[in-house]
Amino acid sequence: MQMETITVNKSFKSEEYFINMGPQHPATHGVLRLLLTIDGEIIKKVEPDLGYIHRSIEKMCERDSYQQIVHLTDRMDYLSSHINNEAVCLAVENALQLEIPDRVKVIRTIIGELTRIASHTLWWGVMGMDVGALTTYFYGFRDRELINDIFEETCGARLTMNYNIPGGLMFDIHPNFVKRTKEFIAHFKTKLPEYDSLLTGNIIFQKRMKGVGILSKEDAISYGASGPVGRGSGYSCDVRKHHPYSALDKVTFNETLRQEGDSFARYQVRIQEMWESMSIIEQLIDNIPEGEHQVATNAVIKLPKGEFYQKVETARGELGVYIISTGTKSPYRLKFRSPGFSNLSLLNHIAVGGKIGDLVATMATLDLVIPDIDR
Amino acid sequence: MNNEALQNLISSWHPDLTFTEEGSQFLNISVQPEQLHNLMKQLKTNSDTHFDYLFCLTGVDWESALGVVYHLESTTHRHAVVVKVQTEDRENPTFDTVSDIWATAEFHEREVFDFFGIKFNNHPNLKRLFLTEDWDGYPLRKDYVDEINMVVK
Numbered sequence: 131m132q133m134e135t136i137t138v139n140k141s142f143k144s145e146e147y148f149i150n151m152g153p154q155h156p157a158t159h160g161v162l163r164l165l166l167t168i169d170g171e172i173i174k175k176v177e178p179d180l181g182y183i184h185r186s187i188e189k190m191c192e193r194d195s196y197q198q199i200v201h202l203t204d205r206m207d208y209l210s211s212h213i214n215n216e217a218v219c220l221a222v223e224n225a226l227q228l229e230i231p232d233r234v235k236v237i238r239t240i241i242g243e244l245t246r247i248a249s250h251t252l253w254w255g256v257m258g259m260d261v262g263a264l265t266t267y268f269y270g271f272r273d274r275e276l277i278n279d280i281f282e283e284t285c286g287a288r289l290t291m292n293y294n295i296p297g298g299l300m301f302d303i304h305p306n307f308v309k310r311t312k313e314f315i316a317h318f319k320t321k322l323p324e325y326d327s328l329l330t331g332n333i334i335f336q337k338r339m340k341g342v343g344i345l346s347k348e349d350a351i352s353y354g355a356s357g358p359v360g361r362g363s364g365y366s367c368d369v370r371k372h373h374p375y376s377a378l379d380k381v382t383f384n385e386t387l388r389q390e391g392d393s394f395a396r397y398q399v400r401i402q403e404m405w406e407s408m409s410i411i412e413q414l415i416d417n418i419p420e421g422e423h424q425v426a427t428n429a430v431i432k433l434p435k436g437e438f439y440q441k442v443e444t445a446r447g448e449l450g451v452y453i454i455s456t457g458t459k460s461p462y463r464l465k466f467r468s469p470g471f472s473n474l475s476l477l478n479h480i481a482v483g484g485k486i487g488d489l490v491a492t493m494a495t496l497d498l499v500i501p502d503i504d505r
Numbered sequence: 506m507n508n509e510a511l512q513n514l515i516s517s518w519h520p521d522l523t524f525t526e527e528g529s530q531f532l533n534i535s536v537q538p539e540q541l542h543n544l545m546k547q548l549k550t551n552s553d554t555h556f557d558y559l560f561c562l563t564g565v566d567w568e569s570a571l572g573v574v575y576h577l578e579s580t581t582h583r584h585a586v587v588v589k590v591q592t593e594d595r596e597n598p599t600f601d602t603v604s605d606i607w608a609t610a611e612f613h614e615r616e617v618f619d620f621f622g623i624k625f626n627n628h629p630n631l632k633r634l635f636l637t638e639d640w641d642g643y644p645l646r647k648d649y650v651d652e653i654n655m656v657v658k
Contacts, residue, residue: 180634353609438530450561454565
């Protein structure tokens, strides 16, 4: 055998190889496929492969009416469905310059914050499960269930809410809403400290989280990180603070910031955010103004010619709705700037150099919801 | 900085830009493809503008032209601006990438390439993101036809 016949593929180092994670991997929380280039246990590159559940919602919007578009947004980030609905409704209402009753604003904000708590409790449950702590899953789902019951009573749905319509709410709140929300807050105030004693203080958990997946503030801004991912890196990006909408300008709350930028910082931001959300709800729940729960709009809504942009803070970060209207019943172009898409794009940056096990833990702190990325 | 001050400053760098606030809550800047990268770099690095946050990057098919819309915000000054670029070339529409200026543009530009067929010069990894490599056509273009999968009303 002559030496010249041996060819070496120069694009690889000899010890590097590919491994597929997903699309049916439990830690990807949906159909996301990651192409990992690894060297032993060390990650050299993470390349997400998307599109397994892409439904082309933006294309569908170009033929649908504005009322119909609201329903499609549930199916993006389904854990923030109410807030997604709100984003489209606010964009349409601002474009039409509709005066929305205070009652609607307050109810939207309360349910939005309940949605955030529900999303964060689910995240906390699966976060623990991703690092091998199964009990958290049951605790998280137990408390989220109570919020879903409140939603079910008021609007009939537990997940895809469709409670917002352009002009207000589909119907008024259920007579039990205030009472049950207060009961939940009282209950959750005793349960949230349990979360800390069960998981946050656990030394094994902390060693998996601290100093792992570090994202600097500059990179967070450059990658368009938002929500708890950005705030865990000390980047003040809370849309509720900087561009308040609905009743958020009437309440006082703190924007939770951590400077460390690691997985543990993102974890702590979400835990603290649940306290802040409870505080927002408490400020509003006894002061829901009387009045109408919707204002009349035309059966066929036509936005004036122009461009409209609305951003809201979902449980995952900044959702932007960008509507280009030519004055017809459907948008000419509608773009959803989804928080998960930008947050996923920085995964490669923070995972390279770490271990495969850390990738799973790091990804859990990004709190990805795949339909939000595959719109 | 308010819109008027922004317009004065930015037009002093590039006198041939077009500015408008009509039908939009932001100051809109239309730029020629050749100037795009230069302008974007200045918007980010100049300390008075400091647009360090690219919060939305949208591909648009205006039928007469294909284009990209960039929504920019400054996290220090908290002002915002919209930059628009377009080309009439539907066969081979190409702009310079801004992914070297804002890292988030890398994924967003891949999405625009995937759905509009707009190419980006110097992009580090320009290939389809959601659709498969052998997909025919660019679905978010207005002239895209798919008789089997699209419900047309």
